[in-house]
Amino acid sequence: MKFGVVVFPGSNCDHDAYYAVRRVIGEDARFVWHTERDLESYDVIILPGGFSYGDYLRAGAIARFSPILESVIAHAKKGKPVIGICNGFQVLCECGLLPGALIRNRSLKFSCKWVNLRYEATGSIFTERYYVNEIVSMPIAHGEGNYFADNETLAMLEDTGRIVWRYCAPDGTSEWSSSDAEIPAYNPNGSLNNIAGIRNEFGNVLGMMPHPERACESVTGGMDGLRIFESVING
Amino acid sequence: MNQRAFDETLHLSPDAVSDEMLARVGLARDEYDRAREMMGRDLTIVELGIFGAMWSEHCCYKSSRLHLKKLPTKGAQVLQGPGENAGIVDLGEGTAVAFKIESHNHPSAVEPFQGAATGIGGIIRDVFAMGARPIALMDPLRFGPITPLTAHEEAEIDDLDDEVKTRARTRYLVSGVVSGIAHYGNCIGVPTVGGEIMFDDSYSTNPIVNVLCLGTVNPDEIVRGIARGSGNPVLYVGAKTGRDGIQGATFASVNLAEDASIDRPAVQVGDPFYEKLLLEACLEIAKMDGLIGMQDMGAAGLTSSTCEMAARGGVGIEMDLDKVPQRADDLTAYEMMLSESQERMVLTVERGRESEFIEAFKKWDLDAVEVGVVIDDPVMRIKHKGVVVAEIPNNLITEDAPEYDRPTKVPEYISAIAELHPEDVVRAATRVLEERPFHADTFPSQPNQPCADLLLRLLAHPNISSKRIVFEQYDHMVRTGTIPPYDGDAAVVRIKGKKHALAISTDCPSKVCYLDPEVGAMWAVCEAARNLIAVGARPLAITNCLNFGNPEDPEVMWQFVKSIDGMSKALGALDTPVTGGNVSFYNETMRFAVNPTPVIGMVGVLPDAEKRVSQSFRASGNRIFIVGDTDYSLAGSTLACYVLQHEAGCGHPSRPDLEMLVLCRDFLLKTMADGMIESCHDIGDGGLAVTAAEMSFGTGFGCEMEVSGMMENVESVSGTELRAEHLMSVFSEAGNRWLVEIAPENAEKFASQARKAGIEVCDAGKVGGDMLGFTFNGRELCSIPLDAAEKVWRNALETYLENA
Missing domain, CATH: 3.90.650.10 (PurM-like C-terminal domain)
Incomplete structure (x- = not known):
């Protein structure tokens, strides 16, 4: 299986995603420069974390207009797998492959730490190796990861089981009350409904703020992210 | 003084060189006389500016050079000692680590966000200029007190309003510096893996913002900042030159004005996105045949980068400023030579291959332009609009720059320090416990156990309490090399594909350095070594950032000389030589100097990353x-x-x-x-x-x-x-x-x-x-x-x- 890791000017988790796929798992992976248009030979596209085009204007807002994005959209429309991690999730929302938006963290500060996530919904090609309600741990590292969508979209995501990852307490508790202004301590950025990752209708596109590529080896803190890549290989 | 009013080709007679002009370029009158005598003729305004910058404390270490020579710099592990963009140490297994620490104290005092951010940008450039991939950042920071005033302090401090304002400003500085580091480091994708943040009265008006970067390089692929081969082109790469940061080096070599905001134009603005492009491009071309040397344009910009490269190669450089990419209209030669615009590099390559380099940079949307040529004559010759506006022999602005043996004097406060009897501490502690309730509403108190109460107070001490609130704002895991736990004695970063890992710690017990600079510097080295040993790493070498007050004050100079003595002894005993670093003097406002703060950045190697x-x-x-x-x-x-x-x-x-x-x-x-x-x-x-x-x-x-x-x-x-x-x-x-x-x-x-x-x-x-x-x-x-x-x-x- 061949992975394409898209490199925008300013991507900085491109090497980490490449390393996870190529060195940790041993699959074929190539960097794909943002000016390229031909993705025919790739099976899976990774939009990595970082600050594409400096994230000037708004995170992911300029990347959405890059030449390669048309091809990424076409790739996704064919039902082929696309995962956006962190800045990649922001790009997926900006280009309309996923609904909603990622706004500044409630704290107005960048936040880098390990968080607990609850696996909620099946149906994503990237998560078949997790079991429902499993609690996993992965790092986040973002300043704009506060998931926002209108009520209608949120209800649609909930009703159609498209919320894949939710921030949770170590015991798996993940409570959200729309009337409550108090954000639970385990929600690191203020995301509505504690949303950490969502999928598209067909399950071939996944966007998530936590970094699975940073959670692939025990020496660097944990391996819970590895199955994201393994799922899509075996899927 | 408006340089534009000057004919830049004019050789100014001593009468035409006013005191104001000298103050502006940062030369003392006797230094000017000496420069003129060495040149054997009158100087142009551009030459005055170049002498001012290159003879500044920041660039030529005139007060410190004599003493720095006493530090050990040699060892089998050292591949590159002091004098380059960064030092390099051999880790074995075909890996070497390039590392360097620098200060950005003055800019950060004036504009904390950009001051700290551009500090990060500069130190990262120093590391990739050596052909090394930056893999970690560390930031030793020192600020004034931030704790709310206690009743005790309210009774002790004369001008309470002023103190309240100072503490509020300090909190602003902390938040600005931390966000500036986070902004630049997170965006460029180099993890900030550690550092220190300490608080002490002596830093109230002079914060210390030191930045350290480490990178890895194959020992066979080290690039150096050197120019060679007459006729070879000199390439300018990166951002265009503007009027920002003109004379930043000179700015860093005087005491700060009482109102720090007056100095704001001397601070540069950084663009981490742009530097990320420059970083990737430079690492690509570092492997290309035909590259001779590469150098970052840091302090004193185009001036210091080109003359240092030429001096290292024993050649000269002739530059045509009309070719320098310019961001502002009508830049004078003076401004171009002294601008500290960020994100710029200088390269020398073999003649005939320049187009390959220009093409390689184009992929990253970067312009590389030939701005000059290597010449046999060891001079720096600057042309603007077809005429020579400066021509200075390299040696005058490098090795023959002034070197002072400044007078020293034991500070009065030192002789006043009394022997500390442990009983004094008992009495003071007992009194403190009785008189100063410990934020009773916020924290629990243990009145029946004095040691327990004291322990809780220490755990809440800003210098000891958890730095999580700061550390989490830095991306400390990007590049998936950082080995947890992240808050250990030393940071540990693995080298992918190798068994070993490197460890790094920065330390300086500045209070101890104040009480006894010699012993304090020894403590700093020992503490760094203890930290590395605690994670299982063998200490290899250090980089140091020596932050002191005004060296023209004999008492400050005494602190400096004593610190060097102590450091030398400890480094010698541990066989951890110095591979480079930085001296930051003039951390002083209104004769109120910082504690002597010789920060040690020590690197070590763990034989097995899994055994951290x-x-x-x-x-x-x-x-x-x-x-x-x-x-x-x-x-x-x-x-x-x-x-x-x-x-x-x-x-x-x-x-x-x-x-x-x-x-x-x-x-x-x-x-x-x-x-x-x-x-x-x-x-x-x-x-x-x-x-x-x-x-x-x-x-x-x-x-x-x-x-x-x-x-x-x-x-x-x-x-x-x-x-x-x-x-x-x-x-x-x-x-x-x-x-x-x-x-x-x-x-x-x-x-x-x-x-x-x-x-x-x-x-x-x-x-x-x-x-x-x-x-x-x-x-x-x-x-x-x-x-x-x-x-x-x-x-x-x-x-x-x-x-x-």
């Missing part, structure tokens, strides 16, 4: 050993300084036993390699009690320790009286000591091996329970619920920074 030793307790029932010196002095300790405040200094810190440190290094690294050590933590700020507490935090395991074991002549006492030896046992920071966790079945073996190695150890208790418990000769000193202590430690800094 953590500082967290691993299992209930394991034994806790105290290992190392038996010096229990309280002089210079956080506790003594906290309870005594300013009334009596804090005594004479004791000289560390360097031979013992070397013995301990070898013994601990050996026992770690044998897998005998479960966890290890260096006894540093706050002493043994804080160290044990930190080993407990996050694990759920408390501890029960008998702390009198290594102390001599301990009497058995009863009653509730607080005694000197109690404080010494749990709060002394002297000597080189560690707490080490050993499984019970290995305890006997560990102790006997230590004795064989000539090292004092003491089985002082065990891991477990839910209390932090310390007894002295059987008498309970302190017993605090672990969760209460942990809460105090975790939340203190956030409380000070956010809820003030």
Whole structure:
């Protein structure tokens, strides 16, 4: 299986995603420069974390207009797998492959730490190796990861089981009350409904703020992210 | 003075060179006379500017050079010593590490966000200029106090309004500096893996913002900042030149104006996105045939970068400023030569291959332009609009720049420091406990156990409490090299594809340096070494950032010279030479200088990344050993300084036993390699009690320790009286000591091996329970619920920074 890791000017988790796929798992992976248009030979596209085009204007807002994005959209429309991690999730929302938006963290500060996530919904090609309600741990590292969508979209995501990852307490508790202004301590950025990752209708596109590529080896803190890549290989 | 009014080709007679003009370029009158004499003719305005920048303290180290020569710089491990963009040390297995520390104190005092951000940008460029991939950043920071004023302070301080304003400004500085580092480092994708953040009165108007970057490079692919081969082109790459940061080097070489905002135009603005492109492009071309040398345009921009490259190669460079990419209209030659616009590099390549380089940069949307040519004549020749506006022999602005042996004088305060009797600390501590209630509403109090109450106060001390609130704002994991735990004694970064990892620690106990600069500098080296040893790394070499006041003040100069002496001794004993660094003088406002702050950035190697030793307790029932010196002095300790405040200094810190440190290094690294050590933590700020507490935090395991074991002549006492030896046992920071966790079945073996190695150890208790418990000769000193202590430690800094 061949992975394409898209490199925008300013991507900085491109090497980490490449390393996870190529060195940790041993699959074929190539960097794909943002000016390229031909993705025919790739099976899976990774939009990595970082600050594409400096994230000037708004995170992911300029990347959405890059030449390669048309091809990424076409790739996704064919039902082929696309995962956006962190800045990649922001790009997926900006280009309309996923609904909603990622706004500044409630704290107005960048936040880098390990968080607990609850696996909620099946149906994503990237998560078949997790079991429902499993609690996993992965790092986040973002300043704009506060998931926002209108009520209608949120209800649609909930009703159609498209919320894949939710921030949770170590015991798996993940409570959200729309009337409550108090954000639970385990929600690191203020995301509505504690949303950490969502999928598209067909399950071939996944966007998530936590970094699975940073959670692939025990020496660097944990391996819970590895199955994201393994799922899509075996899927 | 408006340079535009000048004909830049004009050779100005001494009468035409006003004092104001000299002040503006940063030359003293005698320095000007000397420059003119060495040149043998009158100087142009451009030449004046070049001399001013290159003879500034920041560029030519005129007050420090003489003394820096005393530092050890050689060793089998050193591939590149001082004098390059960064030093390089061999890690083995075909990997070398390039590293360098620098200060950005002055810009950060004026504009904390951009000041700190451009500091990061500059130090990263220094590392990739060597062809090394930047893999980690560290930021040692020092600020004035941020804690709310206590009733005691309100009674002591004369101008309360002013103090309140200063503390508010300090919180603004902290937040600005931290966001600036986060902004630049996070965006460019180099993890910030550690550093320090400390608070002390002496930094109220002069914060210390030091930045350190490490990168890895194949020893065969090291690039150097050198120019060679007459006729070879000089390429300019990166951002266009503008008027920002003109004379930043000169700015960094004078005391700050009282109102720091006046100096704002001397601060540059950074663009991490742009630098990310420059970084990737430069690392690509570093591997290309035909590259001769590469250099960052840092302080004194185009001037220093080109003349340093030429000087290293024994050649000259002729530059045509009309070709320099310019961001503003009508830039003068003077402005172009002295601009410190960010994100710019200079390259020399072989003639005929320049188009290959220009093409390679184009892929990254970067313009590379030929701005000059290498010439045999060892001069810097600058042309603008077809005429020569400056021509200076290289040596005059490099090795023949002024070097001063400035006068020194023992500071008055030093002779006034009294011997610290432990009983004084007991009296002061008792008084503090009685008179100064400890934020009673926010934190729990332990009135019946003085040591417990003092421990809680230390855990809430801004210098000791958890730095999580700051650290989480930095991306410390990008590049997936950082090996947790992230808050250990030293940061550990693996090298992908290799078995080994590198470790790094930055340290400087500046209070101790104030009390005794020589001993303080030794402490700084020892502490850095202890930290590396605690994670299982063998110390290899250092980079240093020497932050001091005004060197023209003989008392400051004395501090500097003494610090170098102490540092040399400690570095020699440990065989950890200096590979480069930075001197930052003039950290002084209105004759109020910072504590001597010689920050040590020490690099070490772990033979096996998987065997990194953590500082967290691993299992209930394991034994806790105290290992190392038996010096229990309280002089210079956080506790003594906290309870005594300013009334009596804090005594004479004791000289560390360097031979013992070397013995301990070898013994601990050996026992770690044998897998005998479960966890290890260096006894540093706050002493043994804080160290044990930190080993407990996050694990759920408390501890029960008998702390009198290594102390001599301990009497058995009863009653509730607080005694000197109690404080010494749990709060002394002297000597080189560690707490080490050993499984019970290995305890006997560990102790006997230590004795064989000539090292004092003491089985002082065990891991477990839910209390932090310390007894002295059987008498309970302190017993605090672990969760209460942990809460105090975790939340203190956030409380000070956010809820003030």
